[in-house]
Amino acid sequence: MTKGLPSTMVYLLTSLAVLLAVYGDDRKSGALSTVIGRGFSRTKVVFAKFLDSVILLFGMFLILALLNFMISQVLGTQMSAFETKAYILQYLQNVCTLLGYVTISAMFIYLTNSMPLGIILDIVLVIMLSTLKGLLNAIFIVKRYNLTRYDLDGFLRNAYSNFMLGMTGRGIISFVLGMAIFVGGAVALSQLIFHVKELDF
Numbered sequence: 001m002t003k004g005l006p007s008t009m010v011y012l013l014t015s016l017a018v019l020l021a022v023y024g025d026d027r028k029s030g031a032l033s034t035v036i037g038r039g040f041s042r043t044k045v046v047f048a049k050f051l052d053s054v055i056l057l058f059g060m061f062l063i064l065a066l067l068n069f070m071i072s073q074v075l076g077t078q079m080s081a082f083e084t085k086a087y088i089l090q091y092l093q094n095v096c097t098l099l100g101y102v103t104i105s106a107m108f109i110y111l112t113n114s115m116p117l118g119i120i121l122d123i124v125l126v127i128m129l130s131t132l133k134g135l136l137n138a139i140f141i142v143k144r145y146n147l148t149r150y151d152l153d154g155f156l157r158n159a160y161s162n163f164m165l166g167m168t169g170r171g172i173i174s175f176v177l178g179m180a181i182f183v184g185g186a187v188a189l190s191q192l193i194f195h196v197k198e199l200d201f
Contacts, residue, residue, distance in 0.1 A: 012126045014060055015098050015105075019122055022052045022102075023109050046110070046191045053102050061095045089163055093156045096179060100152040101125040103186040110193045129153070152182040 065088075072079065079087065101122055109118035129151075149158060155178025162171035 010064075011094065011098055012123065014057065015102050015122050015126060016119060017060070018053050018056045018098075018102050019105055019109075019115075019118060021056060022049050023106055023118065024115055042194045043191050046187065046194055049106070050103065050187050050190075053106070054099060057095055057099055057102070061091055065091050086164060089160050093160045096156055096175075096183075097153050098126075100179075100182045100186070103183050103190075107186045107190045107193065110190045152178050154178075155181075 069087075104125065105118045105122040108121050109115060112118075133151075133153075149155070155174050159171045159175035159178065162168070162174060
């Protein structure tokens with residue numbers, strides 16, 4: 001089960017692929033100006049691009065999860081019901097975390113009209129954040145009050161633990177809070193930024 005979960009590099013490449021696929025060509029092609037010029041609201045544009053990201057991420061990870069599951073069946077490595085539940089929940093946790101990274105990176109693309117800055121932020125979020133959290137946990141006050149549990153990854157890890165322990169209600173609350181604060185907040189800020197941004201591209 002552990003070997004079947006993707007590595008950090010897979011997460012990074014996946015999130016970059018989604019960013020490039022959904023936002024990469026807008027500046028060159030002038031697609032946003034064209035769509036808005038035809039009467040579509042900026043709110044609909046931002047939300048449509050967010051849905052594109054959701055569909056791409058879940059589609060890519062669904063293919064990867066099914067591939068790993070089929071390989072395990074071919075090799076005769078059977079997972080128990082508990083392991084299968086953990087496997088599925090870990091994939092969902094990681095997909096939702098990546099969705100947060102992509103959505104926050106997209107917010108900065110809307111803010112700066114710069115795809116490279118969005119990509120740089122995405123790389124920093126995916127690779128550096130886990131390292132930074134490890135360093136922060138070495139600080140007594142951070143470790144004592146468990147402050148690193150209040151980012152998106154922390155909320156989702158807490159939800160995963162609650163679901164695995166059978167505390168479904170707490171798991172749902174933690175999941176909804178994390179997604180609402182970080183993903184929903186990033187989408188809302190993207191809409192606010194895009195509404196006041198001049199389309200000079």
